[in-house]
Amino acid sequence: MATxxxxxxxxxxxxxxETRGIEPVPxxxxxxxxxxxxWVWFAANISILGLPLGAxxxxxxxxxxxxxxxxxxxxxxxxxxxxAISIAGRRGGAPGLTLSRATFGVRGNIGPTVVxxxxxxxxxxxxxxxxAFTLLALATIxxxxxxxxxxxPVLTIVAIAVFxxxxxxxxxxxxxxxxxxxxxxxxxxxxxxxxVGGFLVATVDWTAVGAAMPAPVGVVIAGIGVIAAGTxxxxxxxxxxxxxxxxxxxxxxxxxxxxxxxxxxxxxxxxSLGSLLAAGDPxxxxxxDPVAAIRAMLPTWMAVPYLIAAFGGLLLSNHLSVYxxxxxTLTLGIRIRRVYAxxxxxxVTFVGAIYFILVADxxxxxxxxxxxxxxxxxxxWVGVFAVDLVRRHRFDPAALMDTGRTSAxxxxxxVAWRAFGxxxxxxxxxxxxxxxxxxxxxxxxxxLAHTWPGENGLAWVITFVVxxxxxxxxxxxRPVPGVPLR
Numbered sequence: 001m002a003t004x005x006x007x008x009x010x011x012x013x014x015x016x017x018e019t020r021g022i023e024p025v026p027x028x029x030x031x032x033x034x035x036x037x038x039w040v041w042f043a044a045n046i047s048i049l050g051l052p053l054g055a056x057x058x059x060x061x062x063x064x065x066x067x068x069x070x071x072x073x074x075x076x077x078x079x080x081x082x083x084a085i086s087i088a089g090r091r092g093g094a095p096g097l098t099l100s101r102a103t104f105g106v107r108g109n110i111g112p113t114v115v116x117x118x119x120x121x122x123x124x125x126x127x128x129x130x131x132a133f134t135l136l137a138l139a140t141i142x143x144x145x146x147x148x149x150x151x152x153p154v155l156t157i158v159a160i161a162v163f164x165x166x167x168x169x170x171x172x173x174x175x176x177x178x179x180x181x182x183x184x185x186x187x188x189x190x191x192x193x194x195x196v197g198g199f200l201v202a203t204v205d206w207t208a209v210g211a212a213m214p215a216p217v218g219v220v221i222a223g224i225g226v227i228a229a230g231t232x233x234x235x236x237x238x239x240x241x242x243x244x245x246x247x248x249x250x251x252x253x254x255x256x257x258x259x260x261x262x263x264x265x266x267x268x269x270x271x272s273l274g275s276l277l278a279a280g281d282p283x284x285x286x287x288x289d290p291v292a293a294i295r296a297m298l299p300t301w302m303a304v305p306y307l308i309a310a311f312g313g314l315l316l317s318n319h320l321s322v323y324x325x326x327x328x329t330l331t332l333g334i335r336i337r338r339v340y341a342x343x344x345x346x347x348v349t350f351v352g353a354i355y356f357i358l359v360a361d362x363x364x365x366x367x368x369x370x371x372x373x374x375x376x377x378x379x380x381w382v383g384v385f386a387v388d389l390v391r392r393h394r395f396d397p398a399a400l401m402d403t404g405r406t407s408a409x410x411x412x413x414x415v416a417w418r419a420f421g422x423x424x425x426x427x428x429x430x431x432x433x434x435x436x437x438x439x440x441x442x443x444x445x446x447x448l449a450h451t452w453p454g455e456n457g458l459a460w461v462i463t464f465v466v467x468x469x470x471x472x473x474x475x476x477x478r479p480v481p482g483v484p485l486r
Contacts, residue, residue, distance in 0.1 A: 018174020021338045022330045024093040024397040025244050032246040034258040036179050037086070040242055041079065041262030043182035044320045045231070046193055047313035049130065050267055051294060053230055054274020055284045057223045061215040067275035068268070070223035075271065076264035077224070078232025082239045083259030084386060087252045089240030092395035095327040096240035100381070102395050103388040103477070104423070106403045107414025112381040112423065113331050116237045119374040120325035121348055123234065124318055126371070128163055128353040131314040135159035137295055138307045149357050160353045166315055168346045171322040172339045175245055178319055189312035190266070196298075196306045197273050203297060205280030212279060222456030229375055229460045231267055232259075236382045238324035322346060333403060369437045373444075376434060379460045380426035383467025384419050392477040393486045408483045422470035430463030 057067035085096065092099045097116055101109045136152070136159055139145045149156045170181050243255060277294070278284045284293055295303050326342035334341065399408035411417070433454035437443035448454055453462060479485050 016173060016177055018176060018338065020174075022095050022098045022327055023401055024395070027093070027248060030090075030093060030245055030247050032179075032243070032250070034246070034250055034254040036183070037242060037246070037255065038258040038262035039183035039186055040179060040320065041082070041235075041259050042190075042266055043186045043316040044235070045075075045263045045317070046186065046190055046266045046270070047127075047317045048270075048294070048310040049126075049314070049317075050270030051274035051277065052284075053227060054271040054276070055278035056226060057271070058212075058275050058278040060223055060226075061219050062223055062275070063212040063214050064209050064272070064275045064279050066215060066220050067223065068272045070220055071227055071268045071271035071275070072264070074224040074227025075231045075267035076260045078228035079235070079263040079267075080232075080256050080260040081382065081386070082232045082236050082263070083256035084252075084389070085236050085382065086239035086243035086246075086255050086259060088385070088389055088395075089243030090246040090248065090250055090252075090255065091389075091393055092240075092397075092400070093244045094240070094395065094397075094400055095244060095324075095331065096237055096385075097328050097331045098400055099240055099395055100385060101331075101400055101403075101407075102392065102409050103385055103416060104419045105411040105414050105416040106407050106409055108411070108416055108420040110332065111420070112237075112377070113328060115374055115377045116381070117325060117328045117332070119234065119371060119378055120238070120321050120328060121345060121352075122371045122374065124321050124325065124345070124349040125352040125356065127314045127318040127321065128160060128167075128349050129356055131163040131311055131318075132156060132159040132353060132357060133292065134307050134311045134314070135162065137292060138304065138311075141300055141303060141307075153358055156357055157354060160350060160357070163311075163315065163318070164346050164350050167318045167322050168342060170319045171326065171346075172342045174323070174338065175242070178323055179242075182316060182319065185312065185316055189309055189316065192305050192309035192312070193266075193270075196302065196309055197269070199302050200273060200277060200294070200297065203280070204276045209276065209279045218452070218456065222458060225456065225458045225461055227267075227271065229372075229379075229457065232263065233375060233379055233382065233460060234371075235263075237328075237378055238320065241324045241327050242320070322349075369443065373434075373436050375460055376430035376463050377423070377427050379463040380423045380430065380467040383426060383464040383469075384423050384471045387468045387471045388419065388477045390476060391485050394484060396483045399483060408480050411480075418474040419471055422467055422474060425470055426463045426467030429466040430459045433459035433462055 054067055054071065057070055062070065088096060088099050097113045100112055104112060136149055136156060139155060140147050145152055145155060170178055239259065295306065298306055322342055322345055325345040326338055329341040329345060330338060396408050432446045432448045433451065434446045435442050435449045435454065446454060453459065477485055
């Protein structure tokens with residue numbers, strides 16, 4: 001048996017410290033509402049990293065108005081997928097990758113779980129590194145220190161440690177505290193973002209914005225794909241982790257709406273602002289450090305609230321990512337308490353951030369390429385899992401926690417080969433259209449990367465279609481003895 005910390009059934013109200021691991025939440029303790037998830041997804045997406053996405057759309061040749069359309073369709077649409085996947089959490093009361101054992105088999109699920117964990121750790125390292133640079137920039141203003149991190153290694157390590165400590169305090173305490181913090185912190189950091197955003201809008205070169213020529217429709221479609229891949233798709237495997245405390249009476253449509261609207265509102269605003277800034281200053285799209293590039297556009301008195309807002313947005317995003325990574329770690333069968341799994345994940349990203357800031361010569365380019373590589377197998381998992389949910393409305397709690405031959409989800413050798421085969425085939429198909437690494441010297445170029453879908457970043461769409469279509473053609477979810485689908 002692979003389990004976290006078992007908790008007996010009790011009242012529906014959660015305590016401040018969540019001691020439950022990955023075992024399904026008893027129905028009596030599921031009293032969550034979709035409004036809670038609205039704030040969770042809103043908070044996770046007020047990160048300043050949304051601005052470079054808008055700059056990327058302008059760099060592709062779009063006007064600001066086309067970028068706004070791409071941002072709205074890409075972010076809202078991809079988070080609608082996140083909301084759809086979260087339906088599994090409401091049905092089964094367990095984290096997404098734990099529920100995935102029913103789809104892939106208790107052994108077949110190891111592959112998607114490892115990929116998901118690596119992706120979460122990757123994004124956490126991006127968040128941590130960016131937040132450390134943010135604090136260092138703040139120290140430059142307030143303390144007069146130099147701007148180079150390698151010249152101040154102790155201060156850099158302190159900056160990383162502060163971010164990680166604030167992360168583990170919330171993610172370690174668990175679901176109830178995370179939901180509360182995400183809601184109330186959103187108001188504070190959201191207000192700062194509005195103030196800073198209003199100032200940045202006043203600096204926009206509106207003549208350049210109005211003079212831009214529209215890009216072809218194909219470019220806009222590609223931009224939608226870029227936004228979807230960079231926003232909602234990356235969160236899909238964490239969605240059920242938050243919805244497992246939702247009341248069984250909550251409607252599926254409410255879950256979809258809470259995710260699409262909760263993430264869509266801040267993302268559309270931030271991506272649109274990024275496109276406005278880039279239309280007036282194209283250099284923003286090529287900036288290696290987006291925080292520093294935007295900081296340079298601000299006077300000192302406005303840079304302080306900007307950096308605080310940037311730090312807060314990264315922290316709120318990291319809360320959710322680390323919480324999910326802890327549950328994913330337990331799903332691999334590691335027998336420790338959930339809070340310790342959170343600490344382990346934070347230690348990994350702490351070491352990673354130190355290396356990439358103080359040792360390595362570059363960070364964002366190589367690491368984003370690594371995360372982009374993982375986006376293909378994650379998208380393949382989303383496609384298979386989404387089709388599985390069409391027929392699977394019930395999960396066996398005992399079978400989810402049993403990783404031995406006695407599990408109802410053992411299938412053949414611990415693998416549900418139809419699901420695993422569709423997942424593997426979709427990964428191969430996706431990489432055929434994928435280019436990884438810097439454009440000048442890519443690390444990997446798929447045989448079909450120079451076709452229109454490949455050049456326009458639509459490999460993830462092909463991956464999803466092959467995964468979902470392949471699994472559907474093979475019959476999707478099928479009942480096993482003693483475990484009905486409905």
